Amino acid sequence: MTADGAVPALAAEGVTLTYDREPVFESLSLAIGEGQVTTLVGANGSGKSTLLKAFGRLLAPRAGQVSLSGRRLSTMPTRQIARQLAILPQKPLTPPATTVRELVSRGRHPHQAWLRPWTGRDAAAVEAALEATGLAGLAERDASTLSGGQMQRAWIALVLAQETPLALLDEPTTFLDLAHQLEVLGLVRRVNQERGTTVLMVLHDLWLAGRFSDRLIVLAGGRVVADGTPWEVLTPATLREAFGLEAEVMPDPVTGTPLVVPAAGSGAGGPPRPGRL
Numbered sequence: 001m002t003a004d005g006a007v008p009a010l011a012a013e014g015v016t017l018t019y020d021r022e023p024v025f026e027s028l029s030l031a032i033g034e035g036q037v038t039t040l041v042g043a044n045g046s047g048k049s050t051l052l053k054a055f056g057r058l059l060a061p062r063a064g065q066v067s068l069s070g071r072r073l074s075t076m077p078t079r080q081i082a083r084q085l086a087i088l089p090q091k092p093l094t095p096p097a098t099t100v101r102e103l104v105s106r107g108r109h110p111h112q113a114w115l116r117p118w119t120g121r122d123a124a125a126v127e128a129a130l131e132a133t134g135l136a137g138l139a140e141r142d143a144s145t146l147s148g149g150q151m152q153r154a155w156i157a158l159v160l161a162q163e164t165p166l167a168l169l170d171e172p173t174t175f176l177d178l179a180h181q182l183e184v185l186g187l188v189r190r191v192n193q194e195r196g197t198t199v200l201m202v203l204h205d206l207w208l209a210g211r212f213s214d215r216l217i218v219l220a221g222g223r224v225v226a227d228g229t230p231w232e233v234l235t236p237a238t239l240r241e242a243f244g245l246e247a248e249v250m251p252d253p254v255t256g257t258p259l260v261v262p263a264a265g266s267g268a269g270g271p272p273r274p275g276r277l
Helices: 048-055 076-084 099-109 120-132 150-161 178-195 204-214 238-242
Strands: 009-021 022-032 039-044 063-068 085-088 166-170 198-202 215-220 223-228 247-251 260-264
Touching: 009 048, 022 048, 022 063, 022 223, 039 048, 039 178, 039 204, 039 238, 039 260, 048 166, 063 260, 076 099, 085 150, 099 120, 099 150, 120 150, 120 238, 150 166, 150 178, 166 178, 178 198, 178 204, 204 260, 215 238, 223 238
Parallel strands: 039 198, 039 215, 085 166, 166 198
Antiparallel strands: 009 022, 009 063, 215 223, 247 260
């Protein structure tokens, strides 16, 4: 249960997860409430993607269980899960000889059955996803010819076309320049607000995480070291514990959300971009 007694969208109960046989989390319990944008952050190797995979049934726990809307994930049919949960993995593989439209259309597969062929609703969902991600003009292009940023937007379009109440996004801004990072995360926020989609994502950039998330969960050392709103979580003490970073946190002059400013001398290559970890 969440703090208000509601059934969570996702829950891990006493979960133990391993990567290459090494334990990443032991007896971890964590609930993701409905209707929010929740972001997992942490240093490299903290287990963010491992945990996201467990929530998407891409990785089976060694112990404990993961549930989706109160149902044990391991007992649910794959198609039923795919109608409720869309996943954008960190490094998705693009099928050969596939147009952008065909790729995005794969998001409708969970809704198909031999008694339910392709419908106007499916076509409308694909067109809306292409428009929302700025890919309508590239719909007939071979997906293999896209730039890295365009390809990432195509995968996000597939997730949007799937029209699930829950979306898991593993580093959705990979390969995108800053303008497109803001565009994509703005889109994620609009989908959350307009459709009520619950979003759980992994981000490295603390500035973006603080700007576009309702809740941040900081992972380090196989445990949750901080969990709350961006202002509750992004504190100098937490940054020091989770990232080994000395930094100040101040309001972003545009949004008022937390802006992480590393102390002078942080990093080996001169002052890093604020919040990029």
